[in-house]
Amino acid sequence: MICPNCGAAIADNSQFCSKCGGKSIPQIPGATAVSPAGPTYSREAQTSGKAIASLVCGIVNIFPLFIVAIILGHISLSEIKKSAGRLKGEGLAIAGLVLGYLGVVAIPFILIVAAIAIPNLLRARIAANESAAVGSLRNLITAEATYRSIHENLGFTCSLSGLASEGLINFPTDGQKSGYVFELQNCSSETPGGPVSKFLISATPFKFNQTGVRAFCADAEGIIRVDNRGSSQGCVDHGMLLQ
Numbered sequence: 029m030i031c032p033n034c035g036a037a038i039a040d041n042s043q044f045c046s047k048c049g050g051k052s053i054p055q056i057p058g059a060t061a062v063s064p065a066g067p068t069y070s071r072e073a074q075t076s077g078k079a080i081a082s083l084v085c086g087i088v089n090i091f092p093l094f095i096v097a098i099i100l101g102h103i104s105l106s107e108i109k110k111s112a113g114r115l116k117g118e119g120l121a122i123a124g125l126v127l128g129y130l131g132v133v134a135i136p137f138i139l140i141v142a143a144i145a146i147p148n149l150l151r152a153r154i155a156a157n158e159s160a161a162v163g164s165l166r167n168l169i170t171a172e173a174t175y176r177s178i179h180e181n182l183g184f185t186c187s188l189s190g191l192a193s194e195g196l197i198n199f200p201t202d203g204q205k206s207g208y209v210f211e212l213q214n215c216s217s218e219t220p221g222g223p224v225s226k227f228l229i230s231a232t233p234f235k236f237n238q239t240g241v242r243a244f245c246a247d248a249e250g251i252i253r254v255d256n257r258g259s260s261q262g263c264v265d266h267g268m269l270l271q
Contacts, residue, residue: 078104079117079124086127094131101125150238153207157240160206161231162270164199165246168210168229171196172248176223183223184248186215207239208232211260230260244270 031038031045038045078100085097104121171191172184178194179185188210191197203210214228226248233240236258243255245263253267 073111073113073116076104076108076115076117076121078107079121082124082128083120084124086124086131089127089131091131091135094128097124097128098132101128154238154240157207157233158242158244161208161210161240161244162252164205164208164210165229165231165244165252167197168212169246169250172227172229179223181223183217183225184215184227186212186224186227188212204234207234209234214264228264230263232260233258243267 030036031048033045034048036045036047038047082097082100082104085093085100089097101121101124105118105125108115108118108121168191171194174196175191175194176182176184185191188197188199188203189201192199199205199210208231211230211232212227213230214226215224216226217223218225229246231244233243241256241258243258243260243263244252245255245260245267246252252270253263254270255263255267
């Protein structure tokens with residue numbers, strides 16, 4: 029028998045320990061000592077937050093979220109394996125990884141589509157701006173004719189704001205419209221001090237090869253010319269008639 033006080037070996041029938049003098053508890057033959065145990069609690073495994081975030085980023089699947097989905101997926105899988113059952117969500121992490129890698133695989137296809145679509149969209153935008161510029165030139169020619177009929181003593185005007193003040197056109201004050209810059213210039217009269225009988229309107233791309241390519245011009249006779257190099261002066265000097 030072992031002394032419960034000092035741990036020394038004593039005889040089975042001894043009531044006191046010969047070493048420490050403490051009272052011993054005799055053991056009952058065939059009985060097994062049971063040590064008191066406190067209550068045990070089972071802890072439920074928690075779902076990894078990184079696994080959930082990986083799945084969400086994978087579902088959204090836009091750059092750079094699919095990269096984040098891959099990183100969080102690998103981190104969460106590693107943490108789940110090392111948690112000894114405290115964390116769960118391995119399926120969520122794997123789903124996030126799959127979706128993330130699908131996003132990476134799709135990048136080359138997206139770039140190919142963009143390389144084809146963007147130039148086509150740019151050309152379509154340029155064509156639409158050029159068509160709008162020609163339409164605006166025709167409206168300006170008509171507005172000049174109306175202005176001259178209202179102000180016979182003045183003739184034509186060399187000011188876009190003058191046409192706008194009469195309600196004949198709807199133009200921004202800086203002359204920019206539909207990717208083109210419009211200017212009224214070269215106004216002159218046949219007699220000194222007489223009414224203005226000539227004018228020139230030019231329309232040039234605000235950003236060459238982005239908002240437009242060709243330049244356009246028109247005179248008091250209503251003839252519209254075009255310069256394929258985008259030069260207003262080239263249009264005035266040797267522009268071709270618009271077909």
